[in-house]
Amino acid sequence: MSFAHLGLSAALVRIASDHGFESPTPVQEAAIPAILEGHDVLGLAQTGSGKTAAFALPILHHLLHERRGGSRHVRVLVLVPTRELAMQVGEVMRELSHELPGPIKVVTAFGGVSINPQMMSLRGGADIVVATPGRLLDLVDHNALRLSDVGALVLDEADRLLDMGFAEELADILEMLPAQRQSLFFSATFPDDVQELANALLKEPVFIEIPDEPEHAPDITQRSIKVDAAKRAQLLRHLIKQEGWSRALVFAATKYGTELVAHKLHRAGIKAAAFHGDLSQGARREVLEAFKAGELQVVVATDVAARGIHIADLPVVVNFDLPRSSADYVHRIGRTGRAGASGLAVSFVTPDMENHFRLIEKRQGQRVARELIEGFEPGDQPAGADGTVPDDDGEAQAPKGLDPNGGIKGRRKSKKDKLREAAAKAGTP
Ligand code: AMP
Numbered sequence: 001m002s003f004a005h006l007g008l009s010a011a012l013v014r015i016a017s018d019h020g021f022e023s024p025t026p027v028q029e030a031a032i033p034a035i036l037e038g039h040d041v042l043g044l045a046q047t048g049s050g051k052t053a054a055f056a057l058p059i060l061h062h063l064l065h066e067r068r069g070g071s072r073h074v075r076v077l078v079l080v081p082t083r084e085l086a087m088q089v090g091e092v093m094r095e096l097s098h099e100l101p102g103p104i105k106v107v108t109a110f111g112g113v114s115i116n117p118q119m120m121s122l123r124g125g126a127d128i129v130v131a132t133p134g135r136l137l138d139l140v141d142h143n144a145l146r147l148s149d150v151g152a153l154v155l156d157e158a159d160r161l162l163d164m165g166f167a168e169e170l171a172d173i174l175e176m177l178p179a180q181r182q183s184l185f186f187s188a189t190f191p192d193d194v195q196e197l198a199n200a201l202l203k204e205p206v207f208i209e210i211p212d213e214p215e216h217a218p219d220i221t222q223r224s225i226k227v228d229a230a231k232r233a234q235l236l237r238h239l240i241k242q243e244g245w246s247r248a249l250v251f252a253a254t255k256y257g258t259e260l261v262a263h264k265l266h267r268a269g270i271k272a273a274a275f276h277g278d279l280s281q282g283a284r285r286e287v288l289e290a291f292k293a294g295e296l297q298v299v300v301a302t303d304v305a306a307r308g309i310h311i312a313d314l315p316v317v318v319n320f321d322l323p324r325s326s327a328d329y330v331h332r333i334g335r336t337g338r339a340g341a342s343g344l345a346v347s348f349v350t351p352d353m354e355n356h357f358r359l360i361e362k363r364q365g366q367r368v369a370r371e372l373i374e375g376f377e378p379g380d381q382p383a384g385a386d387g388t389v390p391d392d393d394g395e396a397q398a399p400k401g402l403d404p405n406g407g408i409k410g411r412r413k414s415k416k417d418k419l420r421e422a423a424a425k426a427g428t429p
Contacts, residue, residue, distance in 0.1 A: 025050030040205040048327020081160040083110035095277030119144040133169035147176040158187040220337040233264040253321035272298035319347040326363035
């Protein structure tokens with residue numbers, strides 16, 4: 001089976017292949033034709049099954065063939081449980097739509113950061129909004145968007161949406177959506193409350209169940225190093241030099257992150273380049289060829305872009321930003337230790353990512369002992385007055401509103417945060 005047989009437009013088939021998706025995964029094979037035909041879908045699929053592309057590709061296909069809505073209108077709404085997933089799904093949408101003939105506007109919205117930039121980016125509407133439910137409602141309250149024209153709704157990781165206590169928000173959002181729409185519902189598990197939610201929003205869905213396949217890692221040594229976010233670039237430089245890594249693939253969560261890390265390495269005299277979906281195909285090819293030829297020592301990539309990197313001899317993989325899921329972790333580290341060679345996978349664990357990494361370890365059924373590297377032990381990192389974290393070069397690491405940790409861990413505002421904000425507002429004349 002190939003992508004060309006699923007009914008997707010030629011441009012999307014080409015884009016899938018450019019991303020290294022040679023053949024559709026089982027969930028894609030089942031979901032893409034059903035979604036293209038306009039059916040609702042209930043997909044029981046794990047992260048790692050390829051479910052994001054399973055809904056993203058047919059949604060982009062539909063968008064290419066439909067008329068745009070008016071200002072403040074949203075055509076496709078993707079609801080996700082966490083900031084981390086919002087960023088990742090938004091990134092996949094952007095990467096897959098980047099080379100399409102018409103521009104597709106993707107806006108990502110999640111809590112825990114200022115709402116203003118998100119409101120600004122919603123001006124003039126958006127083709128696709130990927131959001132966490134709480135922030136989406138805040139944006140509706142601010143009149144930043146209208147949901148009355150949403151043609152397709154995706155609930156991604158529906159079980160986690162409910163686990164995180166979003167049932168009320170979801171009910172509020174569903175009320176604002178037009179009854180006439182396509183709904184796609186993905187969940188890794190299917191307990192009663194998830195089933196109820198699915199019944200409430202799906203109409204005669206096509207049911208897709210993909211069993212979870214255990215994945216096996218070959219001979220890969222895994223290490224994890226505790227480090228502060230702002231010290232990671234310096235630690236990476238240190239390790240590359242100290243341990244004499246001949247070639248390393250470094251994963252960052254966002255395109256911005258890949259550029260920033262590659263830039264810092266480059267400045268330190270290490271031949272490094274960023275690799276992501278915003279680069280032209282020619283530029284991507286050049287990077288790959290230079291990496292294969294040994295002219296580049298380090299490539300810093302996003303998960304999606306890295307799919308196109310096939311390198312037999314890759315001794316080191318670095319998780320500069322942790323992957324969002326245990327399945328992605330397996331995918332990432334599986335790029336090293338191929339063809340019988342042994343590989344090394346190093347994960348940088350910042351203090352606020354400790355719990356996230358523990359979860360990954362738990363899912364893998366293994367513990368990776370944390371190391372401390374002299375001179376890079378985590379300590380207090382006071383943020384600057386403008387909300388940026390100064391990094392080891394004294395540069396602001398990420399502009400306000402952008403997550404310096406690559407936006408892995410989502411956090412909704414707690415009641416306390418909201419109260420504090422309200423109190424602060426009341427205090428300002
Ligand atoms: P997901 O389940 O959406 O989180 O996807 C897991 C990983 O599989 C991501 O890194 C995708 O880039 C990758 N992926 C998705 N579809 C395919 C495909 N058809 N072939 C190879 N990799 C894929």
